[in-house]
Amino acid sequence: MTTFLPWGPQSLAAIAPEIVLAVTGSVIVLLEAFAPAARRWFATLSLAAIAGYLYFLLRAPIGATFDARLDTSVLTEAVGLFLGATAAVAILAAKPYLERTGEEKGEFYALLLWGHLGVSLMTRGLDLLVVFIGLETLSLSFYVLAAFFRSVEASSEAGMKYFLTGAFGSAFTLYGIVLLFGKSGSVRIAALAHPGLAGDPLVVLALLLLLVGFGFKMSLAPFHAWAPDVYQGMPTPAVAYLSVAPKGASLLVLYRVLAAIFQDGMPDRFRAGVAALAILSMTLGNVVALAQRDVKRLLAYSGIAHMGYVTIALAVFGSDSLAAVLVYFFAYLVSNAGAFAAVSAFYRDETRPHPIGLLAGEGRRSPFRAAAFTLCLLSLAGVPATAGFIGKFFVFKAAIERGLYALAIIGVVNSLISIGYYLKIVYLMYMREAVEPEGPPPLAIADRLALSLCVVGILVLGIFPAPLWDLARRAAETLPFASP
Amino acid sequence: MQDLLQNHLLTVVVFLPTAGAAALLLFPESARQAAKWFAFAVSLLDLAVSIPLWTRFDVSAAGFQFTEKVRWIPSVGVSYALGIDGISLLLILLTTLLTPVSLLFSVTHVEKSVRAFSIAFLVLETGMLGSLAALDLALFYVFWEVMLVPMYFIIGIWGGAKRIYAAMKFFLFTMAGSLLMFLAILYLAVRHREATGTWSFLLADLTRLDFSASTQALLFFAFALAFAIKVPVFPLHTWLPDAHTEAPTAGSIILAGVLLKLGIYGYLRFALPLFPDAAMRYAPWLGVLGVIGVVYGAMVAYAQKDMKRLVAYSSVSHLGLVVVGVGAFTTTALSGSILQMVNHGLSTGALFLLVGVLYERRHTREIEAYGGIAGIVPVTTALFLVATLSSIGLPGLNGFVGEFLVLVGTWTSPHRWWSVVAATGVILSAIYMLSLVQRVFWNPLVHEENRKLTEIRWSELVAAGVLVVLMVWIGVRPNDVLSRLGPSVEAVRASVTQRTAQARALRAVGAGLVPARDDEAPVTTGGGQPQGPPLRHQGPTQASARSLRAVGAGLDPARVTGTTMRTAGVQSAGGGR
Secondary structure (H helix, E strand, O other): OOOOOOOOHHHHHHHHHHHHHHHHHHHHHHHHHHOHHHHHHHHHHHHHHHHHHHHHHHHOOOOOEOOOOEOOOHHHHHHHHHHHHHHHHHHHHHHHHHHHHOOOOHHHHHHHHHHHHHHHHHHHEOEHHHHHHHHHHHHHHHHHHHOOOOOOHHHHHHHHHHHHHHHHHHHHHHHHHHHHHHHHOOOEOHHHOOHHHOOOHHHHHHHHHHHHHHHHHHOOOOOOOHHHHHHHHOOHHHHHHHOOHHHHHHHHHHHHHHHHHOOOOOOHHHHHHHHHHHHHHHHHHHHHHHOOOEHHHHHHHHHHHHHHHHHHHHHHOOHHHHHHHHHHHHHHHHHHHHHHHHHHHHOOOOOOOOEHHHHOOHHHHOHHHHHHHHHHHHHHHOOOOOHHHHHHHHHHHHHHHOOOHHHHHHHHHHHHHHHHHHHHHHHHHHHOOOOOOOOOOOOOHHHHHHHHHHHHHHHHHHHOOHHHHHHHHHHHOOOOOOOO | OHHHHHHOHHHHHHHHHHHHHHHHOOOOOOOHHHHHHHHHHHHHHHHHHHHHHHHOOOOOOOOOEEEEEEEEEHHHOEEEEEEEOHHHHHHHHHHHHHHHHHHHHHHHHOOOOHHHHHHHHHHHHHHHHHHHHEOEHHHHHHHHHHOHHHHHHHHHHHOOOOHHHHHHHHHHHHHHHHHHHHHHHHHHHHHHHHHHOOOOOEHHHHOOOOOOHHHHHHHHHHHHHHHHHHOOOHHHOOHHHHHHHHOOHHHHHHHHHHHHHHHHHHHHHHHHHHOHHHHHHHHHHHHHHHHHHHHHHHHHHHOOOEHHHHHHHHHHHHHHHHHHHHHHOOHHHHHHHHHHHHHHHHHHHHHHHHHHHHHHHHOOOEHHHOOOOOOOOHHHHHHHHHHHHHHHOOOOOHHHHHHHHHHHHHHOOOOHHHHHHHHHHHHHHHHHHHHHHHHHHHOOOOOHHHHHOOOOOHHHHHHHHHHHHHHHHHHHOHHHHHHHHHHHHHHHHHHHHHHHHHHHHHHHHHHHHOOOOOOOOOOOOOOOOOOOOOOOOOOHHHHHHHHHHHHHOOOOHHHHHHHHHHHHHHHHHHHOO
């Protein structure tokens, strides 16, 4: 008989990464209150926390701990690298951003670290309650981050909207978990691997509820409506994190649950539903993005479209498709977090809208930022020799292997549409004269670092993808997929 | 270093420009002249490095040479495989030649963001050379798409008044074509995996796959569309005049000189050997579109008031002729087509360059704005005249050889009337080009500002002069080029005709003897298995069915296998493995 929380050196080592995050976040808040002079070290401290997080995560012994509730595997290590890198880019971009706005408060970093803790728990939870606690930790942190500029109307609106829709989404998730608990008698994901469960209508209903709940977090159409408004009002570096990491974590949770339930592969009707979501998300995201005038809204719709592309992989289902999803998210991290880092570095007045017209002429005025932003956009568009192409390559390959030709064709047609708005930004930066006499703020070292990280990532993953693909494959093999 | 040049010559040629571009990043933005000359020097060095490809090329061998192969993404079978045959050799040299020519011209004429221009140009060169050397379909696709980005910037930043529209149209048209090709490439690799159990994107491996007629047709269309847009074949040509007219002179030279040829090259290198049945079935349509392009392009060219647009439409017409030769598919016509691609690169490159020379002095491309300037700029006039004569196919210059071969080769094909109609294109080209020369250089001088026109600069003279020398060389000694082309053309033709003929004969006769099979079932390459692992899980029944059909065809099975071995030999040589 095991006790409720079996502590021991093993489990301490397993949870150490999250402890580092929690403690550093708390220390930052305390320093903010009692030693405000330490503010300029907060970013460094947060980066150190991320480094510690990765260090302990990679050192943690492989295997499940806490009575098989917390997973440590190649999969969580690979996902941890992805999450840690996203957080690092966000923190680097946040430092100069907060300095410029005069709001360099400890709360920002603390909330970011705590949110990161939540995401990490989501990806490591083998127990639906652990996953849910992770989800809520993430959500609560980011509800506050969305309303970070209390006095700014758009920011308060973003916080409110995110809170209401997020609570709604969490309710769906919780209902789904409850139904699964009712049918399987356990909240363990492993307990779902029960032969009779896959065909049960209540279980299918539970899965649909989970799909809706995590679809909210992924900003998958038709559950996307919050994303553009929230991105617009939230501090841009926080968006760089929110638009990447929780989406990957949500999809991973879906994979974990579905892999347990669908022992004989995904049923065709369920697949058709997932495929419909993918098509809707890609098409709606791309078409609406064409009409956007605000760069953060444009990137929000681009993100909705990208969630459509990865959902193609979910429709394919299976080990290789999860590997494709992992590669896709690494690519999405360097391109999308990079794009938001560039936006954060470009706009002077953070509390006002970000019209794309302001970017006109920046190709000559701020060549490094413009070039990095361009590379991120090309990668998002999936131009070869960038990371984005590699992500699409593996997703479409998986779709064709499974015989989902229609999805693949709709996917590439959507890539073509997306070029219209990505190139619009490139065109403004390079082929128009500047309209704003003032120009963007001077480029801080931290911004330069964040952008360089993404540029290098885009090119290295785009040109030498083999190591990442091998890692992703080894990671994906840890989930018990039915052999096709 | 020695080893690099000895064993990895193609890699050096392909990536030297990118290395130069990376070095350019270190230049300060203010070092304008230095950046220009450095880029020119890099492209010149690349030309020098590429010369051994010509001298060390084994004229008698049909397969790929200078091959290199490294695994790139091993677990999905993507390799970094390079190699060239006579066809790619010529186009690679054309590329390494036209890039320094364009950059030399730009030294005096590009003033805006010089460093970025040089970087874009060098990256573009790598894209073009890589597409011409790649023997792995995934690698080819990467290079093929990489070309788009620098060209988009070259048109969009340094182009004319409507450059934004032209750049966007260029990007979207080309991307639209190639995305379907991307899916088709993935499909081929997946099918190869199903058939053999291993992943591969190598051309040599994928050509051994066989598909049912309908699948083959779909895949062929996916490839052919990408290439037809690039050429461009008649109804898909609308992006070309815009892109050409708005691009800066250097961009136009490269666009006409190399980028358009990549469409034909891709068709010959990939679409034909991968889908021989479909390619042969639809070749007549291609030829007809080519014929339409010849006449349509010529007639529209005659109606133009803008010099650059006129030359752009003449490109539509000339490439129409190349397409006719490819559609006719006789050895002579094919050789002529490939030679004509090089000729068109030289003559149209020179024409764009000289139009650029005039434009930089008068800042107008209106034909009406000139007239009577032959006496004022005699050297420019002479060069323009030679380029014109080359373009319209005067014997003694290169254009004649290519056009003659295409027309003769088409005449001996089943589609004799194409030759008849296409020949009118040759006459029409004389009309519009000579009338252009007449109106620009000879008519009475009515615009006083033309009196102050300055003569061609030495850098422009060198750039144009090189092209003119090559026009004469190919015109007088066409065999220097054709001899390198012959075996490769023969190999392309043989691999296609033998495969289709055998497959058809066996299918036709076999239908009566052997119970009809599922359409998806393989029609194996020429009846026998080519060397290498079996592509499908063929039980003894299928094997015996095959020999039955072979007997039914009145063929000794051994003989069938014999011919197959030859085909396989060509193919494996073609794969450079």
